[in-house]
Amino acid sequence: MIGASYSQAQCSWQPSNFHRTPQTVMRLSRMGSAHQSRLSFMRTLLRRMKRENWQFERSLFEINEQGVGRAVYQAKGPRRTYSLVAFAHDLPDDLRSDRVIAEAWDATFTLFDGVPTEDDLQRLEANVPKQEAGRITGKELTMSRANRSDRLFNSVAKILASGEQPDPAEIAKIGYLMRTTAVYGSGKFGAADRDLIQSREVLSGPFQAEMLTVWLIRTFTLDLVEHVAKCQGGNDAVTLKPEIRRCFGVGNSTGLGMAPFIVNHPMLLNNWIMAREEALSRVRSQQQVSAEVFTTFRAFVKRARINADQWQSEHPIQQPKIVTIRQELMQFDEQLDVFDLQQEFALNTLYLWAEKHLSEECQEQVAMLMLEPYPELVDGLTGCMGANEDLTLIDAKMSVEAMLLILQEHYAWALEMDFSGQRARGRFWYVSEEKLEPRLGERFLEPGKELEQPLCVARHVTQLAEALKGHAQDARLAEFLLANPQFRHVVRRAQLARKYPYMEIQDNLIAHDMLPIDLLRLKLSFFGATRFDPRSDRWVRITMFQNAPFPHELAEQSADDWAYPSLQAVPQ
Amino acid sequence: MIYSLSEIDATCKKAARGAGFSWGYAEEAGKAARWLAAHQLPGVALLAEYLTLQKQNPRDYQGSAARCPLLTGAMLCDSGHGEMETSVVFEHVVYPLLLLPYLTQLSKAADVGFRIQWPGTFIRCRNGAIYIKEERSIAAADATDVSCDWLEADATITMDESFVRASGAVGQFIEANHWEALEALAHLTYVPATEESRRGAGPT
Numbered sequence: 001m002i003g004a005s006y007s008q009a010q011c012s013w014q015p016s017n018f019h020r021t022p023q024t025v026m027r028l029s030r031m032g033s034a035h036q037s038r039l040s041f042m043r044t045l046l047r048r049m050k051r052e053n054w055q056f057e058r059s060l061f062e063i064n065e066q067g068v069g070r071a072v073y074q075a076k077g078p079r080r081t082y083s084l085v086a087f088a089h090d091l092p093d094d095l096r097s098d099r100v101i102a103e104a105w106d107a108t109f110t111l112f113d114g115v116p117t118e119d120d121l122q123r124l125e126a127n128v129p130k131q132e133a134g135r136i137t138g139k140e141l142t143m144s145r146a147n148r149s150d151r152l153f154n155s156v157a158k159i160l161a162s163g164e165q166p167d168p169a170e171i172a173k174i175g176y177l178m179r180t181t182a183v184y185g186s187g188k189f190g191a192a193d194r195d196l197i198q199s200r201e202v203l204s205g206p207f208q209a210e211m212l213t214v215w216l217i218r219t220f221t222l223d224l225v226e227h228v229a230k231c232q233g234g235n236d237a238v239t240l241k242p243e244i245r246r247c248f249g250v251g252n253s254t255g256l257g258m259a260p261f262i263v264n265h266p267m268l269l270n271n272w273i274m275a276r277e278e279a280l281s282r283v284r285s286q287q288q289v290s291a292e293v294f295t296t297f298r299a300f301v302k303r304a305r306i307n308a309d310q311w312q313s314e315h316p317i318q319q320p321k322i323v324t325i326r327q328e329l330m331q332f333d334e335q336l337d338v339f340d341l342q343q344e345f346a347l348n349t350l351y352l353w354a355e356k357h358l359s360e361e362c363q364e365q366v367a368m369l370m371l372e373p374y375p376e377l378v379d380g381l382t383g384c385m386g387a388n389e390d391l392t393l394i395d396a397k398m399s400v401e402a403m404l405l406i407l408q409e410h411y412a413w414a415l416e417m418d419f420s421g422q423r424a425r426g427r428f429w430y431v432s433e434e435k436l437e438p439r440l441g442e443r444f445l446e447p448g449k450e451l452e453q454p455l456c457v458a459r460h461v462t463q464l465a466e467a468l469k470g471h472a473q474d475a476r477l478a479e480f481l482l483a484n485p486q487f488r489h490v491v492r493r494a495q496l497a498r499k500y501p502y503m504e505i506q507d508n509l510i511a512h513d514m515l516p517i518d519l520l521r522l523k524l525s526f527f528g529a530t531r532f533d534p535r536s537d538r539w540v541r542i543t544m545f546q547n548a549p550f551p552h553e554l555a556e557q558s559a560d561d562w563a564y565p566s567l568q569a570v571p572q
Numbered sequence: 573m574i575y576s577l578s579e580i581d582a583t584c585k586k587a588a589r590g591a592g593f594s595w596g597y598a599e600e601a602g603k604a605a606r607w608l609a610a611h612q613l614p615g616v617a618l619l620a621e622y623l624t625l626q627k628q629n630p631r632d633y634q635g636s637a638a639r640c641p642l643l644t645g646a647m648l649c650d651s652g653h654g655e656m657e658t659s660v661v662f663e664h665v666v667y668p669l670l671l672l673p674y675l676t677q678l679s680k681a682a683d684v685g686f687r688i689q690w691p692g693t694f695i696r697c698r699n700g701a702i703y704i705k706e707e708r709s710i711a712a713a714d715a716t717d718v719s720c721d722w723l724e725a726d727a728t729i730t731m732d733e734s735f736v737r738a739s740g741a742v743g744q745f746i747e748a749n750h751w752e753a754l755e756a757l758a759h760l761t762y763v764p765a766t767e768e769s770r771r772g773a774g775p776t
Contacts, residue, residue, distance in 0.1 A: 135573065137574065138574075138576070138742050138743055186578055187576030187577060187578030187579055187743075188576075188578070188579070189579075190573075190574065190575065190576055190579070190743070191576060192576070193576050193577045193578050193743065194578070195577065195610075196742075390603075391599060391600060391603045391677075393649050393652075393677060393678065393681050394649070394650060396649075396650035396651070396652070397651075397652055430762075430763040431761060431762050431763065432762060432763060432764075432765045433759070433762035433763060433764045433765060434764075434765035435765075436762065439763070439765075441763070446766065447763070447764075447766075448763030448764075451761055451762070451763050454595045477650075478647070478650040478651060481596075481650060482647070482650075485593075485594040485596060485597060486594045486595075486596075487596070488594050488595065488596020488597060488646070489594070489595040489596035489599060490596075491596070492596060492599075
């Protein structure tokens with residue numbers, strides 16, 4: 001597998017002719033055009049749970065007529081059971097806020113490791129509704145909260161109470177009954193550390209505990225609306241038809257706080273991107289493409305067209321990109337009508353055509369669609385997407401000159417940048433005192449730049465290079481670092497670049513015009529999100545698990561055929 | 573209160589930064605505290621005391637009279653196992669337990685065991701297993717001489733199994749005063765929010 005061969009390589013990794021290079025893919029604009037794929041974390045979770053025949057049970061549902069109470073959903077795997085514990089609250093409208101600084105929510109959740117006892121539930125009820133102000137323990141894996149889409153929730157409840165079914169077109173306008181405003185994992189607020197669960201197969205991949213939490217939250221939101229409808233309508237009330245029920249996902253608002261994640265986890269970022277690029281190169285290197293593969297690919301292109309037609313955003317950057325991808329997918333589809341699929345390396349030819357003729361938004365879409373017909377080439381790579389992020393030892397025995405060569409080889413893109421002007425360093429990343437959340441400030445307008453977080457990798461690298469040039473070239477790095485401790489973290493980071501070619505975003509992360517939503521979109525595409533809807537340059541709204549099967553349907557339904565609308569879906 | 577290892581790591585890193593250490597030293601301090609906490613050793617308590625003193629009076633702890641365990645640990649890692657004499661003495665190290673995670677990291681990378689001791693404390697490490705014998709509290713603060721030997725490949729560990737110190741990812745109970753001291757230092761790395769900085773950061 002790729003992980004082994006790369007991690008053992010001491011010399012620089014060289015891409016094959018079918019690999020896209022870091023210089024191509026690690027740019028903000030392309031990251032801001034990323035699309036979901038077979039490798040996405042939502043799809044990985046559902047494939048595994050189906051394969052392992054997981055069983056699901058709503059073991060507790062104590063919710064009153066106002067929709068207030070508690071519920072437990074158990075997910076039982078071959079070795080362990082995980083339980084979503086949900087608390088539904090009565091939230092006055094004026095307190096409903098999706099901001100991270102909110103203090104009350106419509107519903108709060110935690111994923112419990114096992115089956116909670118009544119004592120556990122009482123402990124959780126005293127803490128989970130408070131979110132950041134509460135404490136959870138090593139028995140809990142995640143903590144989350146969600147707010148209703150009040151309009152859709154109330155209208156669906158009312159329609160069901162009267163015995164009718166909601167109009168799918170109305171559902172599609174919003175797409176969810178509740179949106180999560182945070183899903184915390186990995187030891188936050190006392191939760192179990194990742195070390196505890198990373199040896200468990202189902203949770204070993206990135207964000208699997210978080211994805212399981214959101215998937216079960218989705219079930220809870222539908223059960224809740226049906227329960228409220230039943231309370232309102234009595235015997236007249238009906239439940240949702242399965243195909244209409246699946247139209248609901250879970251909304252998610254992702255803000256600036258998540259943007260630094262992929263900068264702060266370079267090995268993880270490398271492994272995500274490398275898995276994706278390896279997958280694409282495997283597909284592009286297929287010498288013969290069967291008619292069956294081509295038919296599947298073609299169907300996915302058409303489904304992606306429907307998806308693009310349904311994709312709505314009013315954001316001034318995203319909106320024109322949607323218009324373009326609709327036109328270009330049609331153009332690409334027409335190209336397929338006349339394409340000779342008998343030719344050797346047909347998919348590679350198509351990819352190269354896309355690279356030449358289509359926008360980045362559409363190139364990334366087409367590239368990910370090409371992975372769809374090849375589960376046997378792609379799905380195994382999900383096992384390479386985790387990372388051991390132990391702090392590495394600095395190789396301080398190398399010479400100053402050798403360190404400089406590393407920078408020249410792996411950071412040429414940074415060394416070419418000019419940081420002398422104010423625009424090139426117009427912003428700075430910091431942690432806010434208020435919510436301990438990462439924020440982005442205007443360097444020359446706002447206070448706090450002396451407390452800048454070290455996210456401006458390119459600038460640090462250029463400063464390091466200058467300092468190294470001013471030092472004796474044959475001196476050991478250890479000596480340099482003793483005299484210049486401010487470069488210790490960037491030296492450690494840059495030495496990793498020899499083994500992790502896709503770990504750096506090759507752009508200026510403090511430029512006056514950089515778009516944090518590009519970082520968010522990349523991360524959310526790996527989660528499996530589609531139809532990204534940026535609401536500013538700093539936060540994005542998405543819908544998760546829309547059209548996916550519910551837990552009770554997983555055994556009968558396909559676990560992995562829901563990321564794009566079906567061919568029967570009618571463009572709106 | 574019990575804190576998770578990742579909370580300990582993150583807070584100690586920020587506290588070290590708040591106390592004036594560079595980002596590189598600070599991230600090492602966070603990982604050191606995490607390692608000690610996973611072994612249920614009092615790293616957080618020692619770091620809270622040490623970083624507070626360091627912030628108040630940096631010169632006392634970086635002069636020749638006393639050595640900083642974080643800088644000494646980093647120097648040790650930088651020099652590498654191969655460069656060190658079989659036996660070495662670090663003089664006047666304060667809070668010597670804080671050196672241990674650095675040594676274990678180096679020993680793991682070099683696949684070699686070691687022995688480390690200071691008055692009242694004897695520690696052996698081989699293949700990731702830690703043996704600790706305390707005749708006095710392991711949480712010594714005062715400057716002391718620390719001797720360290722790398723073990724030959726065929727050297728045998730002769731310590732009683734009862735001295736094994738297991739590790740587990742279960743978090744650690746931390747006294748409130750220690751945590752508050754770390755948070756006070758971590759706080760020095762935060763920027764007060766303004767309405768301007770909040771704007772557009774997330775949903776409104």
